[in-house]
Amino acid sequence: MLKLLFYSSGRVGLDTNMPTPDAKFSVSLQAWCSTSSPVHVGSFLEFGYDKKSAKGPQHWGDLKEEWSACKKGKTQSPIDLSTNRVELIPKLGGLKYWSYKPQHATVRNMGNIVQVNWVGDAGSIEINGTHFFLQNAHWHWPAEHTINGRRYDLELHIVHVSPQPDGTNKTAVIGVLYKYGSPDPFLSKLGKDILEIPEKDDEKSVGVIDPSEMMRGSKMYYRYMGSLTAPPCTQGIIWTVDKKIRTVSRGQVKLFKDAYAKENARPLQPINQREIQLYFQMPKNKPQY
Numbered sequence: 001m002l003k004l005l006f007y008s009s010g011r012v013g014l015d016t017n018m019p020t021p022d023a024k025f026s027v028s029l030q031a032w033c034s035t036s037s038p039v040h041v042g043s044f045l046e047f048g049y050d051k052k053s054a055k056g057p058q059h060w061g062d063l064k065e066e067w068s069a070c071k072k073g074k075t076q077s078p079i080d081l082s083t084n085r086v087e088l089i090p091k092l093g094g095l096k097y098w099s100y101k102p103q104h105a106t107v108r109n110m111g112n113i114v115q116v117n118w119v120g121d122a123g124s125i126e127i128n129g130t131h132f133f134l135q136n137a138h139w140h141w142p143a144e145h146t147i148n149g150r151r152y153d154l155e156l157h158i159v160h161v162s163p164q165p166d167g168t169n170k171t172a173v174i175g176v177l178y179k180y181g182s183p184d185p186f187l188s189k190l191g192k193d194i195l196e197i198p199e200k201d202d203e204k205s206v207g208v209i210d211p212s213e214m215m216r217g218s219k220m221y222y223r224y225m226g227s228l229t230a231p232p233c234t235q236g237i238i239w240t241v242d243k244k245i246r247t248v249s250r251g252q253v254k255l256f257k258d259a260y261a262k263e264n265a266r267p268l269q270p271i272n273q274r275e276i277q278l279y280f281q282m283p284k285n286k287p288q289y
Helices: 057-063 185-195 250-259
Strands: 003-007 012-014 023-028 086-090 098-100 103-109 114-118 123-127 130-140 154-163 169-180 203-209 221-227 235-242 246-248 276-280
Touching: 103 185, 114 203, 123 169, 123 235, 130 169, 154 250, 185 203, 185 250
Parallel strands: 086 276, 169 235, 169 246
Antiparallel strands: 003 012, 003 023, 098 123, 103 114, 103 203, 114 130, 123 130, 130 154, 154 169, 221 235, 221 276
16 A cells, blocks of 8 residues: 655655654555645745845845755746747646545644645645645735736645655645635635634644635646745746636735735746646537647
């Protein structure tokens, strides 16, 4: 049976039947629990988003040696998803590339963001035959990615990992963009809970949350290779940004601003000739050429 190992350092890996002195415990994939945050490593208080601050985004790569990719990396995120740069990829049979399921979850105050952690196996996405297991979701305001130069009002990042035999993790992140309009139903369920975790590292159980509610109605999406959008700015991240723009109320975004930070979005990074693909569903009953 495939097993995952949870290390004392917080790293997740595959059990390869080799001695692992720092392994804390192992569980079957079906019982996999993920309550840590491997993506935004370190305290958010170690860096900030104020461009006038010594800890602002332009200085992240100088704050720590292990954050040097923030300054020197050539495939950093976020980027502008420009129509004149994309390669169109027709995808037949629909685009349900995720298979999520309801699972118990918590919300946690991470300093400059609020994060939803699923406590158990909440499903996965499949990319090129590899399963990436859902770990957490968090928000940035305003949105970090732009489409044809337009910056939206909020961005949701849904984080997934795929443990590798060498003990490392591959990471895939789905980005969902929002503009001001009707309240977001998913956020509406969490509003009261978000207000009840006012201090950093406060965490609260929110019962069973269905992650599929975040992705309903998706039919087109961008994909490119990038990085984490916060230190350590690790590269090699598979980004999937949903082309469907959802709505969020001004009050919901104000809740984030009042409780956490005025903004927490990293500025756009150079594309550096990277490929951007746009996957879409072909119209039914029409010939392909």
